[in-house]
Amino acid sequence: MAESLLSLNPKKRKDLPLEYSTEEGDLKIVGFWVFLAAELVLFGTLFGSYLVLQSHTAGGPSAHELFKIGPVMIETVVLLVSSFTCGLSTLELRRHNVKGLIGWLVVTVLLGLVFIGFEGNEFFTYAAHEGATLQTSAFLSGFFILLGTHGAHVSLGIVWIAGILIQLARRGITPVTARKAFIVGLYWHFLDVVWIFIFTAVYLTGWVM
Amino acid sequence: MNSITNFLSHFFVTGDPMIYGADVSIVLVTLAIFFVLTYFKKWKWLWQEWLTTTDHKKIGIMYIIAALLMFFRGGVDALMMRTQLALPGMTFLNSDHYNQVFTTHGTIMIIFAAMPFIFGLMNIAVPLQIGARDVAFPFLNAVSFWLFFAGAMLFNLSFVIGGSPDAGWSAYAPYAGTELNPGVGENYYLLAVQISGIGSLATGINFLVTILKMRAPGMTLFKMPMFSWSILITSVIMIFAFPAFTVALALMTVDRIFGGHFFTIASGGSPMLWANLFWFWGHPEVYIVLLPVFGIFSEVIATFAHKTLFGYAIMVWSMVAISLLSFITWLHHFFTMGNTAPVNAFFSISTMLIAIPTGVKIFNWLFTLNKGRIHFTTPMLWALAFIPNFTIGGVTGVMLAMAPADYQYHNSAFLVAHFHSTLIAGTVFGIFCGLHYWWPKMFGYLLDEKRGKWAFWVFMISFNICFMPMYFLGLMGQTRRMYTYPAGLGWGPVNFVITIGAFGMGVGFVIMAYNIIWSALHGKRDTTGDPWDGRTLEWSIPSPAAEYNFATIPTVSTRDAFEAMKEDKRAGKEKAPAAYKPIHMPNNSAIPVVMSAFMFIAGFGFVFWWFWMAIPGVIGVIGCMIARSFVYNDAHLIPVEEIERTERAAGRLS
Ligand code: HEM
Ligand SMILES: [Cu+2]
Numbered sequence: 001m002a003e004s005l006l007s008l009n010p011k012k013r014k015d016l017p018l019e020y021s022t023e024e025g026d027l028k029i030v031g032f033w034v035f036l037a038a039e040l041v042l043f044g045t046l047f048g049s050y051l052v053l054q055s056h057t058a059g060g061p062s063a064h065e066l067f068k069i070g071p072v073m074i075e076t077v078v079l080l081v082s083s084f085t086c087g088l089s090t091l092e093l094r095r096h097n098v099k100g101l102i103g104w105l106v107v108t109v110l111l112g113l114v115f116i117g118f119e120g121n122e123f124f125t126y127a128a129h130e131g132a133t134l135q136t137s138a139f140l141s142g143f144f145i146l147l148g149t150h151g152a153h154v155s156l157g158i159v160w161i162a163g164i165l166i167q168l169a170r171r172g173i174t175p176v177t178a179r180k181a182f183i184v185g186l187y188w189h190f191l192d193v194v195w196i197f198i199f200t201a202v203y204l205t206g207w208v209m
Numbered sequence: 210m211n212s213i214t215n216f217l218s219h220f221f222v223t224g225d226p227m228i229y230g231a232d233v234s235i236v237l238v239t240l241a242i243f244f245v246l247t248y249f250k251k252w253k254w255l256w257q258e259w260l261t262t263t264d265h266k267k268i269g270i271m272y273i274i275a276a277l278l279m280f281f282r283g284g285v286d287a288l289m290m291r292t293q294l295a296l297p298g299m300t301f302l303n304s305d306h307y308n309q310v311f312t313t314h315g316t317i318m319i320i321f322a323a324m325p326f327i328f329g330l331m332n333i334a335v336p337l338q339i340g341a342r343d344v345a346f347p348f349l350n351a352v353s354f355w356l357f358f359a360g361a362m363l364f365n366l367s368f369v370i371g372g373s374p375d376a377g378w379s380a381y382a383p384y385a386g387t388e389l390n391p392g393v394g395e396n397y398y399l400l401a402v403q404i405s406g407i408g409s410l411a412t413g414i415n416f417l418v419t420i421l422k423m424r425a426p427g428m429t430l431f432k433m434p435m436f437s438w439s440i441l442i443t444s445v446i447m448i449f450a451f452p453a454f455t456v457a458l459a460l461m462t463v464d465r466i467f468g469g470h471f472f473t474i475a476s477g478g479s480p481m482l483w484a485n486l487f488w489f490w491g492h493p494e495v496y497i498v499l500l501p502v503f504g505i506f507s508e509v510i511a512t513f514a515h516k517t518l519f520g521y522a523i524m525v526w527s528m529v530a531i532s533l534l535s536f537i538t539w540l541h542h543f544f545t546m547g548n549t550a551p552v553n554a555f556f557s558i559s560t561m562l563i564a565i566p567t568g569v570k571i572f573n574w575l576f577t578l579n580k581g582r583i584h585f586t587t588p589m590l591w592a593l594a595f596i597p598n599f600t601i602g603g604v605t606g607v608m609l610a611m612a613p614a615d616y617q618y619h620n621s622a623f624l625v626a627h628f629h630s631t632l633i634a635g636t637v638f639g640i641f642c643g644l645h646y647w648w649p650k651m652f653g654y655l656l657d658e659k660r661g662k663w664a665f666w667v668f669m670i671s672f673n674i675c676f677m678p679m680y681f682l683g684l685m686g687q688t689r690r691m692y693t694y695p696a697g698l699g700w701g702p703v704n705f706v707i708t709i710g711a712f713g714m715g716v717g718f719v720i721m722a723y724n725i726i727w728s729a730l731h732g733k734r735d736t737t738g739d740p741w742d743g744r745t746l747e748w749s750i751p752s753p754a755a756e757y758n759f760a761t762i763p764t765v766s767t768r769d770a771f772e773a774m775k776e777d778k779r780a781g782k783e784k785a786p787a788a789y790k791p792i793h794m795p796n797n798s799a800i801p802v803v804m805s806a807f808m809f810i811a812g813f814g815f816v817f818w819w820f821w822m823a824i825p826g827v828i829g830v831i832g833c834m835i836a837r838s839f840v841y842n843d844a845h846l847i848p849v850e851e852i853e854r855t856e857r858a859a860g861r862l863s
Contacts, residue, residue: 027345031418042452056477138477141469163838
């Protein structure tokens with residue numbers, strides 16, 4: 001069995017990236033990975049439920065009738081790019097460049113806001129123009145809750161990054177702020193991965209079927 | 210005026226003397242607590258020492274106190290049910306009440322008594338066993354506790370405000386949906402269980418990381434005490450099972466509160482989806498409350514047989530096997546609900562497979578006892594009684610696992626007897642065992658042996674009087690969740706015996722409570738820190754443990770690390786202790802309590818469809834998280850002088 005990282009001697013730990021340079025940072029990052037595993041099960045369950053109910057339209061609009069390619073493509077591209085800019089922010093973190101870090105995180109947040117704007121608009125269109133709400137059919141309940149959960153995660157991520165931006169501006173890059181910026185990056189990439197599954201399992205299959 | 214009285218008469222549950230009794234006692238107890246705390250000027254002490262603590266040992270004690278109270282509540286529910294069933298045609302509870310009582314009994318016992326009790330014991334023992342100074346995330350640990358507490362309070366409130374859930378602890382759709390169940394009862398179930406479930410998930414993450422990353426130097430995974438192993442595996446189960454339940458509860462909440470159609474019959478919903486989601490969590494859940502007690506029994510049996518545990522590695526691998534299998538057996542809860550034969554066959558076989566690793570463990574305990582110098586202390590009695598009584602539960606479980614035969618047993622009293630054989634002879638015996646075993650480590654004195662043994666014998670014999678006949682009652686045809694039965698079926702005498710047994714268990718519980726109070730006043734002090742001649746690290750430090758647990762972190766080279774240290778000492782090879790260094794410990798925080806108060810407010814608002822109340826609650830929760838993010842000063846250093854003072858007071862430093 002490998003020695004636990006915590007028993008690393010302080011010298012060895014210094015060679016690690018800043019966010020891993022304290023025991024606390026190390027623990028929190030591992031803990032966050034475990035949390036993401038739990039999130040995976042959470043989204044997995046939502047996907048499972050959605051797929052079971054996908055064809056249960058109960059006389060309401062079906063996926064094929066409802067989904068429009070345009071906005072969905074924009075949402076996808078925006079979120080993928082935001083994941084890229086978030087990755088750039090981590091690179092700047094590794095170079096201890098606080099300006100670059102803050103800059104790319106700001107871009108990420110803005111792209112996140114654009115994504116939420118388009119998604120909100122998409123939901124609004126469905127509800128207002130097609131009469132498709134969560135109460136219409138099992139399919140739509142599944143759709144709105146799966147996407148809503150993802151969207152709520154993105155919104156929370158925006159608030160979270162904003163909080164970390166304030167801390168970065170005040171304190172610069174320290175082991176603690178480095179850890180926070182790193183973890184929020186993991187979170188953001190995770191949401192991107194979930195979106196790819198949504199795009200495939202919800203929109204692509206919806207158009208094809 | 211009229212509308213106000215109308216509202217109040219729906220808001221408060223009315224029309225039943227028992228409820229008024231509960232109202233009065235709740236008010237009286239609350240007033241008494243306020244009075245005592247104010248009179249003795251204990252508010253500040255309570256707040257600083259307990260409510261805001263992040264110390265795993267104190268959190269563990271709070272879990273156990275709360276869980277004991279919940280056991281009491283769940284036990285009262287059980288006795289009400291047994292009173293109603295004691296004779297044919299009783300009218301003590303009407304059918305509505307009976308439904309509510311078995312629902313709250315099952316939910317409370319599993320979610321608000323058994324699980325938190327186990328969380329309490331693991332909070333106390335795991336960090337001490339692995340030589341750590343706290344858990345990985347002490348703040349999160351406090352959040353977990355307070356979320357459980359908020360959930361428990363919300364659930365219990367349903368008894369006097371609004372009305373209790375009545376769709377069983379499994380809350381099957383469509384009966385739990387709004388058409389058939391329009392009141393607030395099921396909302397209470399959904400929100401309360403959700404809130405405490407989030408806490409449980411956090412606990413799973415916390416202990417997984419703690420055990421993986423914070424073991425004392427030299428303690429490789431396969432040198433860990435078996436209880437810590439059981440918690441490691443349980444944590445993994447929690448991490449993979451609870452999110453599914455979170456989703457299931459959330460979806461039904463959406464159905465009930467926002468008019469969704471996940472599980473409704475109308476508009477394409479699928480009631481079977483609920484059954485699958487519920488049991489996908491529900492079956493692993495029974496292992497969440499079982500594997501930890503397997504760990505407790507392993508510790509206790511090895512300690513009091515004065516032998517190292519037989520077949521350590523096999524014990525670990527059988528727990529791993531159980532944890533994997535526990536995820537592919539959920540369908541055995543509804544063999545009768547229209548699956549195809551191959552599906553039933555698969556789940557039938559996967560269920561029976563679990564008997565193999567479980568049987569292996571039973572034999573390992575027996576081999577540990579073989580040729581041991583057995584010491585019949587109270588914890589050991591609970592452990593020894595577990596083996597045969599639990600085995601009966603296991604064997605009847607295999608009977609239930611045979612899908613064709615299950616068409617006969619399903620939802621009968623036979624099933625009720627089966628799962629109580631596992632939940633009581635397994636989980637409850639285990640937590641009582643662990644409670645007596647670790648009590649001196651928590652409080653510095655022992656529970657009295659004589660009174661403890663009385664409680665044990667009364668409880669254990671009554672358990673058999675209660676649940677052995679129940680198997681036969683099931684075979685005679687009495688079904689579960691049935692509030693009364695006519696005379697002339699021949700069930701009366703058996704039911705009467707069962708009720709006697711149930712009250713006997715109540716007496717056993719009361720003796721145990723009495724023992725706790727008696728021992729607090731007269732209990733034998735534990736001056737050595739090692740009252741049982743223990744084998745693992747928690748016994749190497751004073752009782753009760755200091756805030757920082759270990760003045761110097763021990764280095765471990767074998768299993769049964771403390772036993773090895775004692776042998777070294779006898780051989781004169783004791784290592785000189787390392788010099789003290791200042792210790793870094795987490796600060797107290799008020800945020801967990803405040804956050805869970807907001808959770809409670811949000812939950813209560815959703816229960817009553819009062820969004821004006823729910824939304825501020827949710828905002829409060831998010832506000833607490835933001836506030837926490839800005840706290841940088843969250844730890845303090847304990848200076849060497851203070852460590853010296855503490856150790857000297859405990860007699861560890863001359
Ligand atoms: C004094 C000890 C106990 C007695 C006398 C007792 C008795 C009962 C009775 C009479 C029922 C309802 C049977 C029916 O009509 O369906 C029941 C259900 C149940 N009990 Fe217990 N019980 C005890 C302890 C426990 C414990 C310790 C647990 C769990 C840790 C537990 C978990 C359950 C569950 C999950 C149900 C099913 C509730 C439902 O049908 O939704 N019980 N118990
Ligand atoms: Cu099961």
